[in-house]
Structures are given as C-alpha cells and as structure tokens.
Amino acid sequence: MINPNLIINTKNWNHLTTLSKNRKWPHAILFHGPLGTGKEGHALELAALLNCNASENKKSCGTCPSCKKTRSFQHENLKLVLPLPRGKIKTSDDPITKAFVEPVLKEYLEMLKHKQVDPYYSTHITGANTILINSIREIKHDVALSTINNEWRVVIIFQAEKLCVPSPEAAHALLKILEEPPDKTMFILVSSKPNAILDTIHSRCQSIYFPPISPEIIQDILLETESDSVQAMIVARISGGNIRLAHELNQNTKDLMEKLYLFLNACFSNNPDIWNRCIETISRLKTKDVNQMEQLFSCVGLFFRDLLYYSATGVDNEIVFRNQMGKINKLTNTYLQADWHACIQHIENTQNYISRNGYLPLQLICMFMDMQQSLRGEIYEFFNLKDWISS
Ligand SMILES: [Zn+2]
Numbered sequence: 001m002i003n004p005n006l007i008i009n010t011k012n013w014n015h016l017t018t019l020s021k022n023r024k025w026p027h028a029i030l031f032h033g034p035l036g037t038g039k040e041g042h043a044l045e046l047a048a049l050l051n052c053n054a055s056e057n058k059k060s061c062g063t064c065p066s067c068k069k070t071r072s073f074q075h076e077n078l079k080l081v082l083p084l085p086r087g088k089i090k091t092s093d094d095p096i097t098k099a100f101v102e103p104v105l106k107e108y109l110e111m112l113k114h115k116q117v118d119p120y121y122s123t124h125i126t127g128a129n130t131i132l133i134n135s136i137r138e139i140k141h142d143v144a145l146s147t148i149n150n151e152w153r154v155v156i157i158f159q160a161e162k163l164c165v166p167s168p169e170a171a172h173a174l175l176k177i178l179e180e181p182p183d184k185t186m187f188i189l190v191s192s193k194p195n196a197i198l199d200t201i202h203s204r205c206q207s208i209y210f211p212p213i214s215p216e217i218i219q220d221i222l223l224e225t226e227s228d229s230v231q232a233m234i235v236a237r238i239s240g241g242n243i244r245l246a247h248e249l250n251q252n253t254k255d256l257m258e259k260l261y262l263f264l265n266a267c268f269s270n271n272p273d274i275w276n277r278c279i280e281t282i283s284r285l286k287t288k289d290v291n292q293m294e295q296l297f298s299c300v301g302l303f304f305r306d307l308l309y310y311s312a313t314g315v316d317n318e319i320v321f322r323n324q325m326g327k328i329n330k331l332t333n334t335y336l337q338a339d340w341h342a343c344i345q346h347i348e349n350t351q352n353y354i355s356r357n358g359y360l361p362l363q364l365i366c367m368f369m370d371m372q373q374s375l376r377g378e379i380y381e382f383f384n385l386k387d388w389i390s391s
Contacts, residue, residue, distance in 0.1 A: 002048045002062050002071040006041040006119040007217060007243070012208050016046060017058035025050075026206040027181035030160070032194035033210030036242030041119025042210070043156045043188040044070065047078050050152040050186065066151070073112050076148045081135045082158040083128035084108075092169075096134040120244040123158045131162045136173040143182040153185040160189035161196035171198050178204040212241020222250055230323040237320055238298040249295065256292075258385070259285070260299045265383050266364075267300070267343075267371050268331075275368050279361050286360060297351040301344055307332055308340035327383070335377040342374040 001008075019025055029046075031039040045060065048070040052060035060067050069075040087099040100108065107125055114121040139155055147153045157163070163171040178187065178201065189205060191197060218236040219229075221243065226232050231253050239246035249256065259281060266278035285293040306319045311332040316325055332338075350367040354360050 001045060001059050002067050003041055003045065003116075003119045004062075005117065006038055006045060007213060007221070008045075009038065009042065009210055012042065012210065013045075013058070015208070017049075020049070020058075025186060027185065028178055028187040028189065028205040030189045030191065030194065030197070030202065030205040030207045031210060032191050032207065034212050034240070034242060035192045036120055036239070036244035036246070037210040037213055038119060038243070039190045039192070039210045040115075040123060040156075040158055043158075043190050044119070046186075046188060047075070047152075047154040047156060050154060051075070051077065071116055073116070077151050077153045079139055079142060079153070079155045080158070081131060081139065081155065082123055082125070083131050083162040084125060084135070085127040085129075086132065089132065089134055092133045092137070094134055096132065096138050099132060099134065120247070122244065129162065130165060130167075131157070131159070131170045133170045133173055136163075136170045136177075140173065140177055143177060143185050147184055150184070153182075155185065155187045157187065157189045160191040161193040163201070164196055164198055168198060171201060175200055175204070213243055214241065215239075218243060218246045222246060226250060230321070233320055233322075234299070234302070237302055238295050240298075256295065256299060259296050260303065261383055261385055263296060263300050264303060266368055268375070268383075269368075270372055275365060279364050282364065283360055286354070290355075294351070294355070297347060301347050301351075304340060304344045304347060307338075308344065311338070311340055335375050337376040339374045339376070343371055346370045346374065 016029075031043055033039060048060035048062070048067050049055055049058075051066040051070065053064040053066055054061040060070075062071070066075065070078055073080060084096075084099045085104055087101040087104055088094075089096075089098045104125060104127075111121070111123055111125065115123065143153065143155070157174075163174060174187075175198070181187075187205075189197070189201070194202070194207075215233075215236040218239055218241070219232045222232040222235060223229060231250070235246050235249045235253060239249060262278050262281055266275050269275070282293060282296070285296065302320050303324075306321050306324075306328055309318055310316065310328050316322060316328075319325065319328065321328065346367050350363050353363045
C-alpha cells in the first residue's frame with residue numbers, strides 16, 4: 001500500500017481486486033459515500049495498484065518507483081482533477097495552468113503534501129466551487145495520446161459532483177470522453193454527493209459505496225495518539241463514521257465539553273438566565289459553524305442516552321460518558337420519575353426544527369420547558385464546571 005494510514009474497506013477492495021484478476025476493469029468507477037470514509041485514499045491506492053511493478057496479496061508494494069511516484073502525485077500517468085478557482089482563466093480554451101496563480105498553487109502543493117501522509121485530508125481549495133471545463137479539456141487532450149511505457153493511465157476526479165455545478169459544462173465534456181473510453185485508461189470519480197452527478201455519468205460508471213467507519217475502529221485510531229479512552233469513545237460516537245471529523249473533534253474536545261456543560265445545566269434548570277446563556281451560545285455556534293452546533297446536540301443526546309441506559313440497567317459497561325459516572329448516578333437517583341426517552345425526543349426534535357431554520361430561541365425555550373415536564377422532579381443542583389472539565 002502507498003498509504004499505511006488508510007483503513008482499507010475490505011469488502012470494496014476485494015471486489016475491486018476480483019475485477020483485476022478477471023481482467024474486467026471498468027473504464028469508469030464512482031466511489032461514493034459520506035465524508036471521511038477514505039474514498040479518495042482508496043482511489044489513490046487503486047491507481048498505485050494498477051501500475052505497481054511488485055504488487056503482492058492484491059495490494060501495491062508501496063516501494064517500487066511507480067508506487068513512489070503515485071504516492072507523491074508525480075506519476076506521469078496519474079491525472080488529478082479537482083475544483084479550482086478561475087485564477088487567470090478567461091475562456092474555456094485557456095490552459096488549466098492559468099488557474100494556478102501564486103496563492104492557489106501554494107495551497108494546492110501544500111494540500112498534496114498533507115494528502116501523502118493523511119489519506120483523509122480535505123482536498124478543498126479556497127474559493128473553488130466548480131470543476132473547470134479547462135481541466136476536462138486537458139484530460140481529453142491527454143487521453144488521446146498513448147500512455148507512457150504502456151502503463152495504465154488513471155484519471156482521478158475528486159469532488160466529482162462539482163462537475164455539474166453551477167453548470168453541467170464540464171460534466172458534458174467528460175461524458176463525451178466516457179462515451180468512447182480510451183484503451184488502458186481508468187476514470188475514478190469520487191463524491192460524497194452522488195445525487196448531484198448527472199444520471200448519464202452515473203450510468204457510465206461502476207458505482208461503489210463507502211459506508212461510515214464504525215465507532216469502534218475510529219476509537220482505536222484515536223487511541224493511537226490519544227490516551228483518554230473516554231474522550232476517544234465520545235468523539236468516535238459523535239463523528240458519525242467520519243475519520244477526518246473525528247480528528248478535528250479530538251483537537252477541540254475541551255471547548256465542546258464546556259458547551260455541553262452549559263447545555264446540560266440549562267436542561268436541568270428552570271432559571272431563564274441560565275437558559276438565555278445557553279441560547280446565546282448556541283445562536284453564535286449556529287452562525288459561526290452549523291456543524292459544530294449539530295455535534296453539540298449529538299453530544300447532549302448521547303449524555304441523555306447514558307441516563308436512559310443507566311436508569312434502566314444500573315450497569316455502566318455501555319456508558320459513553322464513563323468519566324461522568326458520579327453525575328450520571330446522582331441524576332438518575334434524583335429524577336426517579338424522569339422519562340429519559342422523552343428527553344431524548346425533545347433534543348432530537350429541537351435539533352431538527354433548528355436545522356430546518358426554525359426560530360432558535362423559541363425552539364430552545366420550548367425544549368427546556370418540555371424537559372422540565374419530562375424530568376418530573378426536583379431541580380438539580382448546578383453542575384460544577386471545574387469538576388466537569390477535569391473529571
Ligand atoms: Zn509498487
């Protein structure tokens with residue numbers, strides 16, 4: 001393998017290598033599935049395997065000259081296409097090199113450097129919203145020539161849905177190439193939004209789905225560099241199977257835990273001042289980064305799931321917030337009549353309303369009031385932020 005940090009999807013990889021054994025390579029493949037599941041990394045691994053001089057056990061050797069060149073994006077038969085800003089491009093006849101003005105080129109090379117080490121690294125370039133037709137025209141020109149050394153030519157298209165937005169110009173140009181596929185050339189399209197890709201392109205590609213990575217695998221990956229197993233478990237659960245997001249969350253857990261503390265305080269309180277503080281924080285989060293808001297809601301939901309689980313079973317082996325057992329124990333013993341399941345429903349419903357642009361302060365106030373009803377009990381003494389963070 002050219003990248004040992006890639007978690008191979010065994011099912012997909014076996015399928016691909018069976019095609020290789022039967023010499024039935026399709027001309028075009030679409031790798032699709034959620035973000036952070038290794039689609040781009042698998043595309044590069046496949047490119048390496050196709051031209052590896054010493055592949056073993058259905059995997060590229062990682063050390064032959066071809067593998068080394070593929071890994072460093074310097075293989076003469078590997079073409080990479082991705083969305084770029086226009087730069088100095090004026091017409092569709094301009095060479096794609098005109099898109100690479102100084103800051104773009106710098107960011108692009110930096111991205112390739114990271115991608116060599118981290119197969120999950122984002123390939124997004126600032127200001128790039130579309131795959132320029134100039135990129136596809138260059139590919140058309142390249143594939144008309146015979147390949148160097150009779151090797152496989154591999155064209156990898158990252159964020160392939162951007163072929164079709166804002167206009168399908170580049171998609172139509174690509175379709176023309178796919179309709180008369182050149183010999184010994186493979187197109188690998190990669191997309192986390194396959195619905196945005198034209199049906200006519202879909203029908204020319206063999207489609208391969210990459211599912212979210214399991215929380216257990218993500219937890220193991222995090223534990224290679226992170227010693228806190230509870231933190232690794234929480235992050236693995238809220239990352240939704242996205243390894244890239246898990247690494248980002250892992251850098252920011254302190255901040256996330258502080259916001260979680262504030263949110264929980266508001267859930268267990270009937271004090272409007274505390275509700276307001278929580279509303280302000282979540283409003284800011286929604287404006288700044290809606291994904292972070294979603295992660296916070298997921299975190300609160302997980303905490304209430306722990307309360308539901310512990311109140312029903314009294315055992316802690318499935319508890320995510322194992323470092324908060326003292327609080328979980330006390331809360332479940334204080335609110336003996338609480339309907340924890342209803343609390344989880346309130347959180348999920350509120351998250352849905354807000355995601356669909358419901359009026360945030362009102363939705364949250366309704367949620368806090370519903371919570372009070374479903375808790376059916378005393379007001380809990382407030383959390384202590386210091387305990388919460390350090391424990
Ligand atoms: Zn090799």
